[in-house]
Amino acid sequence: MKRYFVTGGAGFIGSAFIESLLSHEPNCSITNFDALTYAGNLENVARFDKSRHSFVHGNIIDKEAVLAHLPQECDAIINFAAESHVDRSIRSAHEFLVTNVIGTQVLLDVARARNVRRVVHISTDEVMGSLPETESSFFTEESELSPNSPYAASKAAAEHLARAAHHTFGLDVVITRCGNNYGPRQFPEKFLPLAITNAIHNESIPVYGDGLNVRDWIYVEDHCRAILAVLENGRSGAVYNIGARNTRRNIEVVESVLNQLQRPKSLIKYVSDRPGHDRRYAIDPSMVENELGWRPLESWESGLTKTINWYKDNPQWVEQVRSGAYRDYYKQQYGTGVEAL
Ligand code: NAD
Ligand code: TDX
DSSP, rough: OOOEESTTTTSSHHHHHHHHHHHHOSSSEEEEEEOOOTTHHHHHHGTTTHHHEEEEOOOOOOOHHHHHSSOOTEEEEEEEOOOHHHHHHHHOHHHHHIIIIIHHHHHHHHHHHOOOOOOOOOEEEGGOOOOOOOOOOBBBBSSOOOOOSHHHHHHHHHOOOHHHHHHHOOEEEEEEEEEEEEEETTTHHHHEEEEEEETTTTTTEEEESSSSEEEEEEEEEHHHHHHHHHHHHOTOOOOOEESSSSSEEEEHHHHHHHHHHOOOGGGGEEOOTTTTTTBOOOOOOOOHHHHHHOOOOOOOHHHHHHHHHHHHHHHHHHHHHHHHHHHHHHHHHHOOOTTTO
16 A cells, blocks of 8 residues: 655645545555645545545644654655745745745655655746746746746745755655646635636736736646656656646636626726736646656636636635635735725
């Protein structure tokens, strides 16, 4: 039986990955180690079979706690735990450095001390900075790291530490860099779930700057299948860029949401731009496609329909995460409440 230690598994992508892993490998056990920050949600893991998935409330910067809960003869640590929102990192970078940098080093140290067979570290395309507007430029595995936000800088630092653990100590580490994920259970501070939940409630949708920034979107289950492929067959020490060849301008993203929900364009509200806002992300996924035979299964439209339907069908989840602290965050970020934007 394979034994996995997944960090950040109560968040958006980590919980989707656990679902994929449980169905892909019937004979495995997963320890899900998560600090339950504002982004972690036990509702996201309630559906998992308790005989194969056990949740541990713990922080990856706490080495003793990680050591205490890491399974014996662990096959892999898959590290999703992170502070993940760019705007929050612009407000305050401290937690980003603590979790994303120190926390990653703790996991690498523990993996080495306990002979964990493989570490898959989940990174992001944002470590490579911003591309020119020309449609012919792409991020590849050879692109240099030039992070522009405190979030991206902390993720780049984590990558460097993972790479160094491989180079210096021979630790089996593989790094994945993905673009913008979308799908069920994404916290509505991120652009797409924010647009969907606001549109459902007939509330304005804040679009930064001119709305022409480009992001490369991937349905979360496709991302998770790519991580499974990397976990099983990725080359030790390699980096894999993961993308679905699906770039969209932000304004096009909002228009797709408004069309599907049959809401008027008057809900679009242009607001001040994000400081240092990266203009364009676009991933060349040739390496993961050619080496590991991975392909995305979802189109932008089909993934968006599934995502919108999930938010429509789960109003309790939405209400729970949009209450309390979310309202305070929203006021700070947008200068007004959700209803009044
Ligand atoms: P998320 O914010 O939804 O979830 C993060 C999870 O990590 C939460 O459950 C949180 O409680 C947990 N966590 C935070 N700090 C922790 C700590 N110190 N110890 C233990 N757990 C902690 O994030 P997400 O969108 O699911 O992203 C998961 C990973 O994927 C992150 O590493 C992120 O950088 C990366 N990534 C995200 C995207 C995206 O579009 N969302 C794209 C590329 C890469
Ligand atoms: O209110 C908003 N209005 C707006 O126009 C918000 C929150 C965002 N935006 C813009 C900024 C970006 O150009 O939409 C785009 C997407 O924004 P986010 O959802 O915040 O994502 P991004 O900054 O692109 O980063 C995401 O992709 C890479 C994830 O949040 C990261 O965790 C991941 O590493």
